[in-house]
Amino acid sequence: MSAPQKAKAGAEEISVIVSAIVPVTEQVCRFEFTRPDGADFPPFSGGAHTVVTMKDADRTRLNPYSLMSDPADLSTYAISVRREDNGRGGSVFMHTQVAEGDAMTITYPVNLFSLDLRAKKHLFFAGGIGITPFLAMIGQLEQSNGNWELHYSVRSKALGSYVDMLTAKYPNKVHIYYDEKKQAIPLAALLDGQPLGTHAYVCGPSGMIGWVHDTAAGMGWPDAHVHSEEFTAPAPGAPFEVHLCKSDKTITVGEHESLLEAIERVGVKAPFMCRGGSCGQCETAVVSATGEFVHRDHWLDEADQSSGQKIMPCVSRFIGSNLELDL
């Protein structure tokens, strides 16, 4: 279990200027940031993400995105955003409301998907926009002549972000699979016969992540050598009421709003890092509850989830008449 890096509420922020917006495919745009004072950004490692604050009218959206720029170049941070027209609105805001020259804030980078530098070889599996953390990881490994190969599954040539760049730059290490040509990553064949000390990394849809974990486990790969990251939006649910004891506020969590977002909406600073139920930073004590928890996190163990004493407000919800939190 990795320890949370800081214990204070919220996350440290960096002011940035949108220095470039580059269309990558029909659905994906790259946003490049510089600092207003021209200074370098804090160093980060491949796989790190940042949380972007979006001021969308009276609503503040906070979405995590993988840093995809080269960790060796700290003059710029870059993220790639896939437009989700049926999503919760963050990516559409980025695509339609953000312009070059805009001032924004992002958080210090945090890495929940880092390279294991003891690996003899790094085997990357990317699906769609899941390519982004690997771009930074590849940048990092190229600095040290690291042993890596990438297997990248995309829908079509037109929708494959950075396919041309990757295949041009690393023709002998990058393998692309096109859904439109009915090509699939030959996972079992790729996992078979890898040298001892190989680490596998997967970022993509949850089905792909489960497929890689299960296939590797079935072939005798130790869990510690299979790493994954999934960015998921908090799932919707019936509205519910919650009382925040320390700040003495009662709020209603909307259908498409997460508990954490509702807490932030009324101005209460709550800790967070990943906003996806996996880092453990937002763990909150339950003071009292009458009802049922809908735990959706990957952080609390089964005993903690069934105890009714803890909740991860970034993804989890509640169904019942009374919920009081220690916030």
Place this chain on the structure above:
Amino acid sequence: MSKFDFPPSIQSRPVWGTLEPRTGPAHLFIADAQGAEAIIDVATPDLMVKAHIIFISRGTDYAEKLQALSPAQFYEGPSYDAALLRIKRVLSDAKMGLQLYLSGTESLMGQALNEAIQAGVPFGSIQTEHRGSTARRMQCVHCKGFTEDVETDPFVCSHCGLNLFVRDHYSRRLAAYQAVCVDAEDPGNVPESKGIYE
């Protein structure tokens, strides 16, 4: 009886487990002396078809019983040092999915763990089971020499001759417990030697 319940100790003391069959394309067993019994207990025909047993007999007569399990490969050696080149070679040729089973003395398991970790096997995936002698591999913190098969406390360093106290402090890197001079301030005043677990 080749099993021994280690008394509670400090956190750095290694904790050994019980071998269980796992799925994988290849199974490497490294054992010494009574460690053979742990292999015999866990062996199944399915496992043995893909198994390589490296056995350090240390004067025991388990080799025939192990061969009777029909492993894909069987090697018998007189000492860990003699088997080490083979262990290194097998690990360097090994592929992901290899399942590793270590059994026998703490000295054997500790040193083989070290080789495996260096070869890229994660610590948490390596199975161990203690069997047989509870003698320790000790490092003299003064001359850095290793004394194998230490059964008594205190003991005499086989390299520098100091009287050494047996500590529970363990180094995974060295696969050895630490031994410290017991009569440094009052040379010759050495407590009577007794068994480590007495």
